[in-house]
Amino acid sequence: MVSRAPVFQFILFLSYFWLHCSSEDFLFNGFKQATDQLSLAGYTKITKDGLLQLTDDTPSILGHAFFSSPIPMIKTTKNVSEVTSFSTSFILDIITVGNAGGHGLTFAIIPSKELPGADVANFLGLLRPSNNGNISNHVFAVEFDHVMTILLNDTDDNHVGIDLNSLKSNASQEAAYYSTQTSKVDFQLESGQPMQAWIDYNGINKMLNITVAPLQIPKPSHALISYTM
Numbered sequence: 748m749v750s751r752a753p754v755f756q757f758i759l760f761l762s763y764f765w766l767h768c769s770s771e772d773f774l775f776n777g778f779k780q781a782t783d784q785l786s787l788a789g790y791t792k793i794t795k796d797g798l799l800q801l802t803d804d805t806p807s808i809l810g811h812a813f814f815s816s817p818i819p820m821i822k823t824t825k826n827v828s829e830v831t832s833f834s835t836s837f838i839l840d841i842i843t844v845g846n847a848g849g850h851g852l853t854f855a856i857i858p859s860k861e862l863p864g865a866d867v868a869n870f871l872g873l874l875r876p877s878n879n880g881n882i883s884n885h886v887f888a889v890e891f892d893h894v895m896t897i898l899l900n901d902t903d904d905n906h907v908g909i910d911l912n913s914l915k916s917n918a919s920q921e922a923a924y925y926s927t928q929t930s931k932v933d934f935q936l937e938s939g940q941p942m943q944a945w946i947d948y949n950g951i952n953k954m955l956n957i958t959v960a961p962l963q964i965p966k967p968s969h970a971l972i973s974y975t976m
Contacts, residue, residue, distance in 0.1 A: 761799040768833035809872030832950040851892040924960035925969035
């Protein structure tokens with residue numbers, strides 16, 4: 748997870764995190780016992796209640812929390828390499844301080860826990876203006892963004908997006924969930940209320956599905972974003 752706060756502040760808490768792929772399977776139901784499995788940087792900390800807090804109310808900061816051990820995401824069979832299937836879900840809560848919050852956060856899969864020069868504000872503590880868009884980044888991220896940045900082609904100030912090597916999203920949708928196959932219900936990311944996100948990638952058909960909903964809503968059967976990659 749990557750988070751950052753610009754001139755406005757926010758505190759983001761994660762209370763639950765689950766990931767499964769063919770090479771790894773782990774669950775954090777609270778983070779009190781996870782200190783040896785997570786690599787924390789910036790302003791990130793684990794609270795006395797066992798929540799993973801990515802930032803505090805200090806202006807212009809960032810925080811990172813990565814799984815400490817590398818997770819193999821590429822499998823090779825008969826000299827053919829492909830990305831393995833994986834699924835993850837987590838509960839997050841964006842809490843504003845004062846009248847506003849920061850820009851957002853990302854779930855990210857990257858080659859290294861080190862992010863030298865990563866920028867706050869528009870670049871979500873993940874990239875920086877000088878490397879944004881470089882294919883050598885090898886960065887995959889799902890952003891939860893509640894500031895509209897024209898420079899990055901954001902369509903609104905409350906969206907979920909898929910990012911490949913750039914904070915200019917390959918696909919994005921306003922935060923919402925499907926109550927039926929055709930009825931979509933909008934909700935605010937920056938609400939101070941817990942929400943859940945599900946990220947599912949099928950390595951066989953190359954389909955990525957992103958689903959979000961308020962915590963009290965069971966996982967919708969229809970994804971908010973479906974993207975072939």
